[in-house]
Amino acid sequence: MTEKYLIRDIGLAPRGQVKIEWVKARMPILRQLEEEFKETRPFTGKTVVMCLHLEAKTAYLAKAIQAGGAEVVAVASNPLSTQDDVVAALVADGIRSFAWYGATDAEYHMHLKRAVECRPDLIVDDGGDLVSLLHNECREQLPQVIGGCEETTTGILRLKAMEREGVLYFPMMAVNNAYCKFLFDNRYGTGQSVWDAIMRTTNLVIAGKNVVVAGYGWCGKGVAMRAKGLGANVIICEVDPIRANEALMDGFQVMPLLEAAPEGDFFITVTGNYGVIREEHFRLMKDGAILANAGHFDVEISKPDLDKLAVDRREARPNVEEYTMENDRRLFLLAEGRLVNLAAGDGHPAEIMDLSFALQAMSLLHLVDNQGRIKPGVHPVPSEIDRRVAAMRLDAIGVTIDTLTPKQDEYLTNWRG
Numbered sequence: 062m063t064e065k066y067l068i069r070d071i072g073l074a075p076r077g078q079v080k081i082e083w084v085k086a087r088m089p090i091l092r093q094l095e096e097e098f099k100e101t102r103p104f105t106g107k108t109v110v111m112c113l114h115l116e117a118k119t120a121y122l123a124k125a126i127q128a129g130g131a132e133v134v135a136v137a138s139n140p141l142s143t144q145d146d147v148v149a150a151l152v153a154d155g156i157r158s159f160a161w162y163g164a165t166d167a168e169y170h171m172h173l174k175r176a177v178e179c180r181p182d183l184i185v186d187d188g189g190d191l192v193s194l195l196h197n198e199c200r201e202q203l204p205q206v207i208g209g210c211e212e213t214t215t216g217i218l219r220l221k222a223m224e225r226e227g228v229l230y231f232p233m234m235a236v237n238n239a240y241c242k243f244l245f246d247n248r249y250g251t252g253q254s255v256w257d258a259i260m261r262t263t264n265l266v267i268a269g270k271n272v273v274v275a276g277y278g279w280c281g282k283g284v285a286m287r288a289k290g291l292g293a294n295v296i297i298c299e300v301d302p303i304r305a306n307e308a309l310m311d312g313f314q315v316m317p318l319l320e321a322a323p324e325g326d327f328f329i330t331v332t333g334n335y336g337v338i339r340e341e342h343f344r345l346m347k348d349g350a351i352l353a354n355a356g357h358f359d360v361e362i363s364k365p366d367l368d369k370l371a372v373d374r375r376e377a378r379p380n381v382e383e384y385t386m387e388n389d390r391r392l393f394l395l396a397e398g399r400l401v402n403l404a405a406g407d408g409h410p411a412e413i414m415d416l417s418f419a420l421q422a423m424s425l426l427h428l429v430d431n432q433g434r435i436k437p438g439v440h441p442v443p444s445e446i447d448r449r450v451a452a453m454r455l456d457a458i459g460v461t462i463d464t465l466t467p468k469q470d471e472y473l474t475n476w477r478g
């Protein structure tokens with residue numbers, strides 16, 4: 062490996078720096094952690110490889126970890142979410158980065174390999190590509206890795222599969238499953254950023270439209286809740302009977318995707334699965350239907366099926382691909398079916414990523430503090446970390462809450478009556 066970094070244009074750094082300043086001012090928890098890390102330098106001598114969506118909030122996380130003494134290496138977790146100016150700012154600040162917007166599959170893979178060749182002691186992954194590469198192609202690097210953190214639902218699913226097969230080599234902290242992650246980032250973050258991206262790309266009204274949401278996990282709940290708030294009629298498609306009941310009691314219609322297909326004006330996939338909207342659904346959709354994906358990978362809306370059915374195809378607007386079907390119906394796919402909120406937007410709001418990235422930073426610290434004591438496998442974020450992040454946010458925004466009286470404390474533990 063020769064290159065110190067692989068990015069589009071270092072000259073873009075000043076614009077990236079301004080973006081990072083904007084989010085830093087709105088991430089008080091991470092600011093406090095950065096100050097603590099500057100004092101204690103807990104990551105001194107450690108190389109931390111981060112495979113994340115490389116936009117401003119992530120850049121600030123990288124800088125906070127660097128302030129703790131780490132050599133930080135940044136690589137993209139999605140070829141369309143990289144912001145070239147932000148990556149340039151990282152390099153200008155001494156963070157080795159391997160990413161550019163619009164990387165091909167081969168370039169994306171090459172960037173990951175370059176990052177892994179930096180010999181990570183700790184990793185932060187979003188979606189599991191880094192862990193997968195380490196275990197499949199770069200096994201010589203495995204013994205050095207103390208552990209890592211996973212940001213998202215899809216990554217946790219992949220890690221659990223590895224754990225079940227007994228092949229996961231080091232401990233991974235399931236940051237996605239902490240309360241301060243999924244309750245806020247998955248629900249309110251996705252809910253807001255997905256609609257922000259859809260509205261800025263299409264410039265269409267949502268009120269009075271039929272919005273079909275496939276998947277009613279925490280992200281799907283957020284997308285559906287915000288669609289309702291915008292005045293849409295929301296239809297939920299689910300495979301899980303408990304979640305389907307939840308959607309019904311939250312006031313939504315529930316039906317199979319085949320029934321929803323002719324009704325929808327907007328379709329949003331948030332399942333984490335493959336081939337969710339496919340040929341049989343496209344054939345039934347009405348002219349003008351908008352298709353967007355908010356799941357980690359671009360496999361939820363079948364692009365091969367769209368290509369097969371289309372008689373013509375063109376760019377209708379930036380980030381909007383128009384597919385004309387045989388009977389002149391047009392279907393519009395946003396952001397190539399990639400995570401719409403990051404590929405056609407800036408991701409979740411800074412105040413929300415402050416919580417998620419504070420969990421990441423503190424989970425890395427937990428791994429360092431407990432080096433050699435945590436078994437390989439998928440581990441929950443300790444609840445003290447989760448609660449500290451929640452308390453730090455309340456403190457930062459000046460909200461105080463009640464505390465139990467000693468008698469109430471005693472009452473809660475008294476089982477004798």
Ligand code: ADE
Pocket residue numbers: 113114116118119187212213250403407408409414
């Ligand atoms: N910004 C950085 N990482 C993100 C993520 N996983 N989801 C939304 N916005 C982000």
